Amino acid sequence: MKFAIALFAAPHQPASRRALRFAQATLAGGHEIVRLFFYQDGVHSASSNVVSPQDELDLPREWREFVTANGLDSVLCIAAALRRGVLNAEEAQRYARSAANLEAPWELSGLGQLHEAAQQADRLVCFGGQ
Amino acid sequence: MSKSLLIISRQAPWSGPGAREALDIALAGGAFDLPIGMLFLDDGVFQLSAGQQPGQLQQKNLGANLQALPMFGVEELYASQRSLSERGLGDSELNLAVQRLDDSELTALLERYDQVITL
Numbered sequence: 232m233k234f235a236i237a238l239f240a241a242p243h244q245p246a247s248r249r250a251l252r253f254a255q256a257t258l259a260g261g262h263e264i265v266r267l268f269f270y271q272d273g274v275h276s277a278s279s280n281v282v283s284p285q286d287e288l289d290l291p292r293e294w295r296e297f298v299t300a301n302g303l304d305s306v307l308c309i310a311a312a313l314r315r316g317v318l319n320a321e322e323a324q325r326y327a328r329s330a331a332n333l334e335a336p337w338e339l340s341g342l343g344q345l346h347e348a349a350q351q352a353d354r355l356v357c358f359g360g361q
Numbered sequence: 362m363s364k365s366l367l368i369i370s371r372q373a374p375w376s377g378p379g380a381r382e383a384l385d386i387a388l389a390g391g392a393f394d395l396p397i398g399m400l401f402l403d404d405g406v407f408q409l410s411a412g413q414q415p416g417q418l419q420q421k422n423l424g425a426n427l428q429a430l431p432m433f434g435v436e437e438l439y440a441s442q443r444s445l446s447e448r449g450l451g452d453s454e455l456n457l458a459v460q461r462l463d464d465s466e467l468t469a470l471l472e473r474y475d476q477v478i479t480l
Contacts, residue, residue: 237478270382270386271378271379271382271480310385311378311382314378341389342385342386342389343389343392343393345386345389346366346386346389346390346393346395349364349366349476350363350364350395355366355476355478357478357479360478360479360480361371361372361379361479361480
């Protein structure tokens with residue numbers, strides 16, 4: 232089965248961990264993830280500037296390793312990311328900001344990517360909605 | 362045949378970017394000619410309250426953006442009558458033409474859509 236997975240919650244909220252575990256289980260079960268889409272506070276889970284205490288789960292790192300290892304299509308809504316200060320080098324330059332905190336494997340794109348993924352998938356599964 | 366998507370908007374317009382970000386999903390879907398519906402539920406019905414003055418909070422008027430929904434082809438617009446009544450808006454004129462649904466109609470509405478996003 233093809234899954235599109237959307238995450239709306241920040242990395243320190245339980246929904247982000249649940250989304251990651253669900254995504255891992257999806258692949259482990261032999262299913263396909265057509266796209267991960269991070270929206271609202273979910274964009275913080277892709278930030279490379281999150282520093283987790285040493286004895287705590289480092290969710291942004293786990294997300295990055297999971298996405299990279301599996302070559303997943305993973306997209307952040309660009310408007311949501313800019314509003315929350317999650318910028319890649321290109322956007323940092325465009326808006327004359329002093330730092331970038333988003334790198335590969337993450338991409339910045341529009342909400343059309345969420346709709347496209349939802350159309351392609353058999354199931355759209357959302358985490359961290361209100 | 363495109364899958365239909367219902368967006369359930371549950372945030373008041375003054376409680377953060379949630380209401381606007383729910384609307385943006387609907388508008389983006391409309392721009393792609395997808396079958397999109399939008400339901401205002403719980404505090405989300407405050408978005409429909411007429412005569413708001415968000416400028417006093419240095420905020421933009423979300424009500425003006427809601428008017429774009431029909432222009433983007435999103436014409437299936439609903440609000441929970443219970444949510445409206447609980448917030449003193451049961452008999453109020455709203456700033457958007459929505460169908461008011463009772464609880465049993467909400468159940469039927471959720472059944473009709475292939476996918477649901479709640480924000």
